[in-house]
Amino acid sequence: MNFEGARVHRDADPSAQAKSLAVSVAADLRAAVAARGAASLVVSGGRTPALMFAQLALLPLEWSRVQITLADERWVGFDHPASNERLVRVDLLRDAAAAARLIGMKNEAESPAAGAAAAWAVIGAMPQPFDVVLLGMGDDGHTASLFPGSAELAAGLDRAAAPGCLGVRPSAAPFARLSLNLSALLNSRRICVQISGAGKWQVYERACAAGPEEEMPIRAILRQQQVPVDVYWCPEGSTA
Secondary structure (H helix, E strand, C coil): CCHHHCEEEECCCHHHHHHHHHHHHHHHHHHHHHHHCCEEEEECCCCCCHHHHHHHCCCCCCHHHEEEEECEEECCCCCCCCCHHHHHHHHCCCHHHHHCEEECCCCCCCCHHHHHHHHHHHHCCCCCCECEEEECCCCCCCECCECCCCCCHHHHHCCCCCCCEEEECCCCCCCCEEEECHHHHCCECCEEEEEECHHHHHHHHHHCCCCCCCCCCHHHHHHCCCCCEEEEEECCCCCC
């Protein structure tokens, strides 16, 4: 049973999922450009969105009016294989989408905590509410870099906090990170959660069951009534 009417889209395989999600996201961006002259897209990293990025990059819209940023970023060099910015530049900013503007999170500060304010200074200047926020979900129920058990989680989930970035040092994942906080993620017109495989579906079902948000931070996205949520799932494929 889903919390607060999250809409679940089931696709046959990762290719079908990538196409359906890309078409939906492109439609939102196209409508935003038509209505407001600009569009904003927040994306996640990991392996799951790569196929969708390749499909989205081919779709026609006024990409020069689209600004793209990240839901979270590992505190690594821009050319590091674990860099989400690198992933977006390689897999999304190509073909028609090469004209889009990417606003990264990583900066020259000595740590994520020290760089959080500067990261939000540039991200916060994007058109908001964000038109689409694309999230993944980890096996532990984390989303963006809001990890259960992290010292920064309470601040990240604080609904009274102003939208912004925060430094995160997860205990069960590599690399220190920057993440948008919950208030920033919810400052959006639509949220899409992309998952694949039977294991992730079981995690999603647990997230839809009773329990604290701190145990599975994705619950903070699924339970809120402020922003429409679409969950895209397919039975096979890589995990985030």
